[in-house]
Amino acid sequence: MEIPYAVKPRPDTGLYNAKVGIWLFLASEVMLFGALFCSYILLRVNAPDGMWPHHWLNIPLGMTNTLVLIASSVTVVLSWASLKMGNFKQYKLCQGITILCALTFLGIKSFEYRDKFVHYNVVLKDGRVADGHLQKAETNDKTVVLEGWWPKDQAQLMNPPLGHEEVKIEIPRDQIKTMENYGPWHHTYLAIYFTLTGLHALHVIAGAIVIFAIWGPLAKVWEQDPERYINRVEVSGLFWHFVDLVWIFLFPVLYLL
Amino acid sequence: MQPTSHADAPVQESHHAEPGFWQKYIFSTDHKVIGVQYGITGLMFLFFGFCLMTIMRWQLAYPGHPIPIIGHLLYRVLGEGMATKEGVMMPDLYNSFGAMHGTIMVFLAIVPLAFGAFGNFVTPLQIGAPDMTFPRLNMVSYQFYFMGGVLMLSSFFIPGGAAKSGWTSYSPLATLTDPSLHPNGQTFWIIGMVCLISSSLLGAVNFITTIIQLRAKGLSWMRLPFFVWAQLVTGFLLLLAFPPLEAAAVMQLMDNVLHTSFFLPTGLVVSGQMLHLSGGGSPLLWQHLFWFLGHPEVYVLILPAMGIVTEIIANNTRKPIWGYRSMVYAVMVIGFLSFIVWAHHMYLTGMGTRIATFFQTTTMMISIPSVIILTALFISLWGASIRINTPMLFALGFLPMFGIGGLTGLPLGFNASDIALHDTYYVIAHFHYVVAPGTIFGLFAGIYYWYPKITGRMMNEFWGKVHFGLSFIFMNLVFMPMFIQGMAGMSRRLYDGGVRYMATPDVVGLSPSVVGLNVNITHAVWGLGLAQIPFIINFFWSIKRGRKAASDNPWEATTLEWQTPTPPPHGNFDKPVEVFRGPYEYSVPGKSRDFTPQNEPERTEPLTHGNPVRS
Secondary structure (H helix, E strand, O other): OOOOOOOOOOOOOOOOHHHHHHHHHHHHHHHHHHHHHHHHHHHHHHOOOOOOOOOOOOHHHHHHHHHHHHHHHHHHHHHHHHHHOOOHHHHHHHHHHHHHHHHHHHHHHHHHHHHHHOEEEEEEOOOOEEEEEEOOOOOOOOEEEEEEEOOOOHHHHHOOOOOOOOEEEEEEHHHEEEEEEOOOOOOHHHHHHHHHHHHHHHHHHHHHHHHHHHHOOOOOHHHHOHHHHHHHHHHHHHHHHHHHHHHHHHHHHHHHO | OOHHHHHHHHHHHHHHOOOOHHHHHHOOOOHHHHHHHHHHHHHHHHHHHHHHHHHHHHHHHOOOOOOOOOHHHHHHHHOOOOEOOOOOEOHHHHHHHHHHHHHHHHHHHHHHHHHHHHHHHHHHHHOOOOOOOOHHHHHHHHHHHHHHHHHHHHHHHOOOOEOOOOOOOOOOHHHHOOOOOOOOHHHHHHHHHHHHHHHHHHHHHHHHHHHHHOOOEOOOHHHOOHHHHHHHHHHHHHHHHHHHHHHHHHHHHHHHHOOOOOOOOOOOEEOOEEOOOOOOOOHHHHHHHHHHHHHHHHHHHHHHHHHHHHHHHHHHHOOOOOOHHHHHHHHHHHHHHHHHOHHHHOHHHOOOHHHHHHHHHHHHHHHHHHHHHHHHHHHHHOOOOOOOOHHHHHHHHHHHHHHHHHHOOHHHHOHHHHHHHOOEHHHHHHHHHHHHHHHHHHHHHHHHHHHHHHHOEOOOHHHHHHHHHHHHHHHHHHHHHHHHHHHOOOEOOOOOOOHHHHHOOOOOOOOHHHHHHHHHHHHHHHHHHHHOHHHHHHHHHHHHHOOEOOOOOOOOOOOHHHHOOOOOOOOOOOOOOEOOOOOOOEOOOOOOOOEOOOOOOOOOOOOOOOOOOOO
């Protein structure tokens, strides 16, 4: 038994099965991320004045990642077009670049994540607040050492002046009231940031694995059944474009606004 | 390029070796086997969910009395916090049974039966397809469902027990129950839900693609049986409504495990203690996301049943469905409108009167297409010489029961009357009328109707009729009194069934006669349980010993699923299918038989009757 239209398009719809399937799947993905974006809007609108943070993320890094993903979108299309023209070598090259772009993106993203986890906010018993990156080597069981600054008040902490001066701060442990790093538990902005980018990163990983599988281990399908192979590249490419598109929305929403 | 010859190679290989037991029944990719897997698993969950409720009903009717027979067992298995040594149900157990009854019935019983089982078995047959478009995805979808079920069931046995915050799992309650236990029942619930959502999503993609791509030659959209239309719209509802719940589930999981505050507001005080939270979350956000799924979900529960009932009514009235096209348009309108009515579950949350007015308007609008479908089905009965058999009885029972369920929903949809009725037993009565004597009757009808196609044997008619008659009586005895209780103001989440409100002096409480109905309802629940025994026996007995179906088409039906061998082999149809006409050509004047299958070619000889003038 063979499923009809698994490779050839059905004449009246003009589509092969997997293409219909991936578009439907992407529709559901739109709803998934749509719900999270709506949650972001609602949480932000609900936040009291001045309590929604700005400039907590590194814009140049985010911009770089945006460019990396846009570049990968181009190479995905080029690789599909190369196959259509029968140029398998060029496909291999282009899709190889796509995979490298995905890895670069994930590398930069994990660097940004790590930065948040070593970034501490320390409230002292006298009411002052210190904010900065933990210097693990110099920190011991008596003192905590941060590379950071002293925000005047909550408002300044929420909206740190660009290019504020970072100094070395030594705080004796017995003066600390609370100390918390910038994980998702620290602020609802970080919670939605980690959820959105984490879910997006999972999509990047999944997309990269599928593209790699087609590119490497399954490459022999090209000789046996080129049409099926091109379809696979097309479908995985559609998914990859969606992943890029989500990031195009994520970047301004989380980094710039 | 020479794709086709190579593409065939792996497929033909699988033909050579006869698949073993595991391949054939457990890891099958055949839509019929998967449909049966869904069916059996779903029926078991339906039974289990019913059992949870019978135990709760005991507590409601006889609060504080030890549960007979299994009370001790509950104490032994679930521990001290859940039941006393004498076998009295504790509040925590009542709460977790309540939450799990809802979750199991909706997500593990009705949806898998209506969509997974009937959708899987019948849809590809009705559109003349050899299988679903993505058979392996179909198998994975069942496995996700199974995993979700196992997670939900196992959560009863972890410390703290299963989820206790209602099937709606409202935050902050859901996050703050058993916060010291990790993982707790709520965590299991969320992860189980993520499995079930993934299963439904894969299923939805598969169903919609199948219906778009694999329709047989000549099977144009307006020739599709109504059942297929219902499944198509259901597929879209699942596809687009479930992901927001998945997002919400992820956020609640973060709240529970990583201590974020998506749904926890600033300054939350629990037992007199301010919680250490980052705050800034919104409990309403959870409700919006939940009901954005929750309301389309109601239509996921009811549309497939409407589809089944339509098939059976057309078949047993022996005439075309009245207003087929209107029904198709109505079901599409339902699908669309069901996405913009969700906040009618939230009139009392303080979201504001303007928003409430908007949702009140859309809610009234959505009742129109539902009434169109029901009316079309009623008019279809008009003037027919109705063949009364078990499936038809259940289908006929569905109509007034769903009618009651639907019409009693209107007072809940108006926000003025909802203020009084919200969160009372009236709500329970309303949606159970839709789902229990409504959808479940539709599902029973479907089981009796398609049984001969699945097994090649008929179920026993006499015991089928007994099953119907008793179920019909007891369903009404169970749910009708709840309308009265609800209108008297009885809240739906009382562990003692309202006794405390009745007993407190100087409080305008519940009258003893209203609280006393709890006992009658509980008796009726036992009756309803006993009424299922003929069905269960009939179901298993008929597999081997039922009367053999007279032919491949024992009901003399027109749709394509009856034009296959019985049971349909792998690949379904012997020869390529071509469709020549609409789905319900019964009693066509001038034909020798009173039914004309969709795939029967038009005769070449001139018609003696009918309308010869056609431009």
